[in-house]
Amino acid sequence: MISKRIIPCLDVRDGRVVKGVHFEGLRDVSSPVELGAYYSENGADELVFYDITASAEGRGLFIECLREVARTIFIPLTVGGGINTLDDFDRVLKCGADKVSVNSGALRNPGLIDEAAKRYGSQCVVLSADVKRVNGSYHVFARGGREDTGREALSWLREGIGRGAGEIVLNSMDTDGVKEGFDLPMLRDVCAFSSVPVIASGGAGKAEDFVTLFRECPRADAGLAASIFHFGEVTIPEVKRLLRENGIPVREVI
Amino acid sequence: MIAIVDYGVGNLFSLRSSFAFIGREARVTGSREEILAADRVILPGVGAFGDAADKLRQTGLDQAVLEAARRGRPLLGICLGMQLLFEEGEEFGLHPGLGLIPGRVVSMRPAVPDSLKLPQIGWNGLHLMKNHPLFRDVREGDQVYFVHSFYGTDCEDSLLATTEYGAQITAAVGRGRVMGCQFHPEKSGKVGLRILKAFAETEDFTC
Numbered sequence: 001m002i003s004k005r006i007i008p009c010l011d012v013r014d015g016r017v018v019k020g021v022h023f024e025g026l027r028d029v030s031s032p033v034e035l036g037a038y039y040s041e042n043g044a045d046e047l048v049f050y051d052i053t054a055s056a057e058g059r060g061l062f063i064e065c066l067r068e069v070a071r072t073i074f075i076p077l078t079v080g081g082g083i084n085t086l087d088d089f090d091r092v093l094k095c096g097a098d099k100v101s102v103n104s105g106a107l108r109n110p111g112l113i114d115e116a117a118k119r120y121g122s123q124c125v126v127l128s129a130d131v132k133r134v135n136g137s138y139h140v141f142a143r144g145g146r147e148d149t150g151r152e153a154l155s156w157l158r159e160g161i162g163r164g165a166g167e168i169v170l171n172s173m174d175t176d177g178v179k180e181g182f183d184l185p186m187l188r189d190v191c192a193f194s195s196v197p198v199i200a201s202g203g204a205g206k207a208e209d210f211v212t213l214f215r216e217c218p219r220a221d222a223g224l225a226a227s228i229f230h231f232g233e234v235t236i237p238e239v240k241r242l243l244r245e246n247g248i249p250v251r252e253v254i
Numbered sequence: 255m256i257a258i259v260d261y262g263v264g265n266l267f268s269l270r271s272s273f274a275f276i277g278r279e280a281r282v283t284g285s286r287e288e289i290l291a292a293d294r295v296i297l298p299g300v301g302a303f304g305d306a307a308d309k310l311r312q313t314g315l316d317q318a319v320l321e322a323a324r325r326g327r328p329l330l331g332i333c334l335g336m337q338l339l340f341e342e343g344e345e346f347g348l349h350p351g352l353g354l355i356p357g358r359v360v361s362m363r364p365a366v367p368d369s370l371k372l373p374q375i376g377w378n379g380l381h382l383m384k385n386h387p388l389f390r391d392v393r394e395g396d397q398v399y400f401v402h403s404f405y406g407t408d409c410e411d412s413l414l415a416t417t418e419y420g421a422q423i424t425a426a427v428g429r430g431r432v433m434g435c436q437f438h439p440e441k442s443g444k445v446g447l448r449i450l451k452a453f454a455e456t457e458d459f460t461c
Contacts, residue, residue, distance in 0.1 A: 001418055002370075003377040003397060040443065045377055071271045076399060076441050096267040098441065121301050123373060123401045167375065197375050221376065251377040251397045254444055 003251045004214050004243065005045040005222035006236050007199065008229045010035060012081075013052050015061030017230075032065045033072065039229070040073045043236040043253035047073065048101070048169075048224065051081035052144075063095050070096020078126055084108070089116050093124070101126040101169060104142040107149055107156075110163060117164025122196075127165035129157060131186060132173035138186065145173050154189060161196055168194055169224065171201040179205025182213045182223065191219035199224050207239045214248045256280040256454060257292035257322075261313045263334070264300040272440040276447055278454045286318040294454065295322045299334030303343030303359060303404065306334050307351060316352060323354055328431045330388075330453050333402065336427065336434025340406055354432045357409030362402075365421040373403040378417045378437075380425055386414045387456040388426070388433055391448040398425070398435075398442035398449075405436060431459050 011018040016030040028034050036047050049069070051062045059082070070077060079092040080101030089100050100120075106112050106127060116125045130141040131153040138153035157168055170190050172183030182203045191198050200213055204225040213223050228234045240250045258269050258280055266282045273280035280296070281288065289295060297319055299306045310316045323329050331339045340351045343359035351359070362372055377397040382389055400417065406424040414433070415426040427434045433453070439446035 001378070002374060002400075005376055070267055072275065074268065074272050074275070074440060074446060075443050093265055094267065096265075096271065098265065098268070123300065123375065166373070195371060197371060221371075254396075 001249045003045070003249045004220075005199075006043065006210065006239055006250070007046045007048055007222050007224040008039045008044050008236070009048040009050060009201070009224050009226040010230075011050050011052050011226065012062055012065065014055075014058040015065045018052065033068045036069045036073050039236065040075055043240055043251070044075065045222070045251055046076040046078065048078045048080065050101075051079070053082070063091065066092060066097065067095040080126070080128060085112070086115055086119065089120060089124075093120065099124050099126050099167070101128045103128045103130065104144075106160065107140065107142045107151070110159065113160055113163040113165050117166070122164045122166035125165050126167045126169060127157065127160040128169040128171065129153060129160075130171050130173055138189075141173060154193070157190060158193060161194060165196065167197045167199060169199045169201055172203060175203030176201075178203055179228070181205065181209040182217075184213070184216050187213070187217045187220055191217055194219075197221035201225070204228050204234075207234050207242045210239050211242055211246045211248065214243065215246065255292050256294045256296060257289045258282045258296045258298060259289060259315055259319060260284040261306075261310045261315050263306045263309055264298045266298060268440045269296060269298055269332070272447060272450055273454065276451045276454065278451075284313060284315065286314065289315065289318040289322055290325070292322070292327065294328045294330070295319060297329065297331040297335035297338060299332070299338060300401075301334060303334065303337055303345040303351070304347060304349040307338060307343065307349045310338065320352060320354070323432050326431055328453065328456070328459065329354070329433065331434035332440070333436060333438055336436055337404060337406060339427070339432060339434045340409070343404065345404055355406070355409060355412050355427050355429055355434065357406050357412065357427075359404050360407050362405050362419070362421075362423065365405075365423070367420045370420045374400050374419050374423070376400065377442075378419060380415045380417060381422070382415050383413050384428075384461045386428055386461050387459050388414065388428065388449060388452050390452050390456075392445060396445045398437040398439065398445055400425075400437045402436055406434075428459065433459070
């Protein structure tokens with residue numbers, strides 16, 4: 001049986017992990033290579049790196065560290081942030097990324113999804129969406145959640161899948177940072193029609209939240225979190241142990 | 255030296271990196287000479303069967319791979335590269351493969367129930383069918399990373415491992431020194447590296 005995936009997400013600025021914290025045995029908490037290796041050794045099923053750099057120089061540093069990560073870590077790597085063109089896909093895929101996550105770039109130019117899926121295959125194209133309830137309907141936000149596009153989220157995700165996105169990362173802005181669990185109603189609404197894997201994001205505060213996620217929304221394929229893992233509040237082995245005890249299939253940490 | 259066949263399909267960075275990590279020299283190459291000079295050959299691949307089979311033929315590297323296999327060089331196909339080892343594939347029409355493994359490559363529907371998504375993306379367990387050297391350091395149930403919608407079938411005699419995804423799905427095949435993995439060993443953590451190491455080191459691939 002296929003396992004539910006647990007995915008830590010690392011924000012990287014100028015080649016350094018933002019919000020890096022101290023783990024035992026970790027010399028440099030801001031090193032994407034060291035933190036990535038730590039997670040890989042400790043049960044992460046996949047890693048997501050978001051490049052939140054603004055400058056071209058910082059982009060170069062990100063590429064450097066991505067290449068180093070891909071030389072030493074042998075689990076799937078997803079890269080997002082500042083992906084606007086096929087050249088951006090090319091840039092990160094050449095350095096060892098397996099999947100590329102598009103968000104604002106695809107909202108500006110939806111054809112990017114088609115072109116990327118055609119050139120690299122759907123398995124390579126992850127559509128990430130920041131979604132928030134506005135006046136009783138789901139709206140997609142662009143630019144890291146700063147700009148309401150006014151676009152209805154479910155229709156946007158449907159369109160993205162139709163254009164060839166191979167996976168969805170659904171980030172609920174309503175539960176993000178609240179740490180009281182994933183946005184189950186929103187996830188259910190998306191899982192109801194999605195023919196591709198759905199990765200839940202936003203709201204994980206404790207290990208039990210992952211159990212609730214997969215129990216209440218069995219069609220969700222993965223849970224993604226950043227701060228709770230980075231701050232060591234919850235560890236991935238702990239999450240997986242609890243999931244296994246609750247009969248939810250996970251990959252053994254070896 | 256291990257040759258990773260470069261025919262313009264797929265991302266070969268991680269494959270080369272994983273061999274470097276286990277201390278084996280691997281070269282990404284589109285040269286017939288280099289492929290035939292190599293001790294072992296990896297046939298990678300992602301995308302659609304027909305496109306990849308065409309590219310392999312257009313580059314003439316299909317003949318290099320067949321010749322390497324004929325000379326008894328250990329050959330490992332990965333993901334679509336495994337599927338290309340079969341006789342034919344039914345993705346967007348019927349396309350001939352290399353014919354090194356008897357069998358066909360078909361859609362996982364209707365074998366997989368509609369309640370399960372296709373492609374299968376993620377970690378799934380291996381059910382080992384034979385005591386094959388490729389899996390000498392792998393235990394029953396160890397998980398590896400899959401991304402695929404098609405699978406090899408009618409290949410009972412070559413079946414080395416399956417995985418359960420609503421049905422028993424071909425996960426690895428082997429016939430003499432020709433082997434294939436549907437999953438990505440280069441993306442399967444420690445388990446994957448063990449499989450690549452076994453491929454790189456084994457002299458006798460008989461079960």
